[in-house]
Amino acid sequence: MSFAQPDLARTFERIPPQNVDAERVCIGSVLIDREIMGTISEIVRASDFYVHAHETIFSALLALYERNEPLDRITLAEELKRRGALDRVGGPAYLGTLVNSVQTAASAAYYAKLVREKSTLRSLIHAGTEIVQTGFEAEEDVEGAIDRSEQMIFAIGQRQMGGDFSHVGSLMKPALDELEEYYYRRGxxxxxxxxxxxxxxxxxxxxxxxxxxxxxxxxxxxxxxxxxxxxxxxxxxxxxxxxxxxxxxxxxxxxxxxxxxxxxxxxxxxxxxxxxxxxxxxxxxxxxxxxxxxxxxxxxxxxxxxxxxxxxxxxxxxxxxxxxxxxxxxxxxxxxxxxxxxxxxxxxxxxxxxxxxxxxxxxxxxxxxxxxxxxxxxxxxxxxxxxxxxxxxxxxxxxxxxxxxxxxxxxxxxxxxxxxxxxxxxxxxxxxxxxxxxxxxxxxxxxxxxxxxxxxx
Missing domain, CATH: 3.40.50.300 (P-loop containing nucleotide triphosphate hydrolases)
Structure with missing residues (x-):
């Protein structure tokens, strides 16, 4: 089975941060409970998976979900076959292993966060490698190199912080504080x-x-x-x-x-x-x-x-x-x-x-x-x-x-x-x-x- 971002392992001669078991649980949870995909897809992307097979499988599951089709071993196998990827990910037998590895989908969000955290750490390593390479390139202008380096780190931080809706009720206290500040600073x-x-x-x-x-x-x-x-x-x-x-x-x-x-x-x-x-x-x-x-x-x-x-x-x-x-x-x-x-x-x-x-x-x-x-x-x-x-x-x-x-x-x-x-x-x-x-x-x-x-x- 192939793994994502092999260059990182070769560069540092160490295994990059990953949690293969958490990846299996994420995919298996979706296969036993379609509705959990709505939660997991807000936490992880296909590219967050370290194992190439898991990335390919999750991408296929997302496509099925967006088409409002069932998410199970049969539909997933057909989608992977259509993409010419079924044998590459381990065939129907491996899909069965993913399903059997999960008893309940109750903790799927927790494992999805683990997958994303490991992906973030790999992104930091990758950004660090890029920054080092940028520093060695003599033709790069210094200010431009610094800005690109800052942008890489900033983008990783923004992804990690994420974003979500805020209920208007939770915003009332900050709004009241702002109103009070305006009130007491009249003029x-x-x-x-x-x-x-x-x-x-x-x-x-x-x-x-x-x-x-x-x-x-x-x-x-x-x-x-x-x-x-x-x-x-x-x-x-x-x-x-x-x-x-x-x-x-x-x-x-x-x-x-x-x-x-x-x-x-x-x-x-x-x-x-x-x-x-x-x-x-x-x-x-x-x-x-x-x-x-x-x-x-x-x-x-x-x-x-x-x-x-x-x-x-x-x-x-x-x-x-x-x-x-x-x-x-x-x-x-x-x-x-x-x-x-x-x-x-x-x-x-x-x-x-x-x-x-x-x-x-x-x-x-x-x-x-x-x-x-x-x-x-x-x-x-x-x-x-x-x-x-x-x-x-x-x-x-x-x-x-x-x-x-x-x-x-x-x-x-x-x-x-x-x-x-x-x-x-x-x-x-x-x-x-x-x-x-x-x-x-x-x-x-x-x-x-x-x-x-x-x-x-």
Whole structure:
């Protein structure tokens, strides 16, 4: 009789984890009690069986069960014969042995769990072997190798934890705890602050697991807005904030932070036109920035899987409160094995970022570029249809907002600094508009008086 995964035995010169008796009991239980298949099939898969014959037999039983046919020695033998596998698994005699090895199916679920546990241990050994091989392959990029290794282990852990329905009654206590927290924190934010009171009043802060998109055409101040938000989040929560800049260098980002904090224009900074008074303030501001848990990453050509891997490591070593990405369309997809069009690439990136937000339990705030079509029409306020490259940006996001400044297009605008923060999608709240002021010379966004304008929920 042949055994599954023989490479493991050859690699380590040891018999891999297995429980052949438990496998026999699982199959025998199904053959004496068809209904037990519903329970066992939720615990084990055919590939979990160590003995090849058992894997083949269980696969045939699953096919019969799904066709709503009887599960007994006769129907099983016919199905295996149809597949040309009856003699290979030991013939009708071995099927009879499986039936005779079980007196009752009462403990079938217990033995199924044993089979799955042994399969999980073999998967760990296999993953370890793959990770070792990956480490020896010189052509592999290190970040990609680490991410693939993490994914292999993570997938095994997710399978082991499993999943099931939750009765609504069992969810009442956690829901009540959450309601009480909201009740006693009335007026306080329940998520990560944006730093702008009028926006926070609408969002109540971005929540763990939120995938947030803030989009605009070039020149609207996307990067400045995200940096302002990142500083506010780091100050308020005291938790590390990751800021991925795929367009600007870390040094340029730090100069922008200094400009907005000291209120020295970027033009004057680059020219060295800094007065003695301002120069004297810079060390104090730098000391303040040094205390903020903001972590910048300006790696170019970053893939979304590499970004996720770096976020995981930051959370494991220092903690993590929020992730900012500038900007989404500059990320590369993880799947490079096949040719994908741009829509497919952006769809994969969006799905991965959404899963990352959920898995890490933090909001992921991604900047995005809008289509050039905005420039060709008279009404230049952005709409959801203007999101560039893919409808997945809108579908996957929990929150979508646009930055729009009329003064960018109309030099005679009444207030060239007035910037509209247009909330176009809000999964758990109202849409609408909040007015901000953009002081471009300082790369700084500010609240715009009492002119916030958004509808009631």
């Amino acid at each position: 306080e934010l329940s998520g990560v602050t944006t730093g702008f009171p009028d926006i926070d009043a609408v969002t109540t802060g971005f929540k763990p697991g939120n995938f947030v998109i803030i989009a605009a055409r070039p020149g609207m101040g996307k990067t400045s807005f995200a940096l302002n938000m990142a500083m506010s989040a780091a100050r308020a929560a005291g938790q590390p904030v990751a800021f991925f800049s795929l367009e600007m260098s870390n040094s340029e980002l730090v100069l922008r932070l200094l400009s907005s904090t000291v209120r020295i224009s970027m033009h004057d900074i680059r020219r060295g036109n800094i007065g003695d008074k301002d120069w004297g303030r810079i060390p104090k501001v730098m000391d303040e920035l040094d205390t903020l848990p903001i972590f910048l990453d300006d790696s170019g050509g970053l893939s979304v899987s590499e970004l996720r891997s770096r976020c995981r490591r930051l959370k494991a070593t220092r903690g993590l409160g929020a992730v900012f990405i500038d900007y989404l369309q500059l990320l590369h997809p993880s799947s490079m094995q096949r040719q994908m069009n741009r829509n497919e690439e952006i769809s994969e990136i969006c799905r991965t970022l959404k899963v990352t937000a959920k898995d890490l339990g933090v909001p992921v705030i991604a900047l995005a570029q809008l289509n050039r079509g905005v420039e060709t029409r008279n009404e230049k306020r952005p709409m959801l249809a203007d999101l560039r490259d893919s409808g997945s940006l809108e579908q996957e996001a929990d929150f979508v907002a646009f930055l729009y400044r009329e003064g960018y297009y109309n030099k005679e605008a009444a207030d060239p600094e007035l910037t509209e923060f247009i909330i176009a999608k809000h999964r758990n709240g109202p849409t609408g508009k909040v007015n901000l002021r953009f002081e471009a010379e300082y790369t700084l966004f500010q609240p715009y008086g009492d002119e916030a304008n958004y509808p009631a929920p």
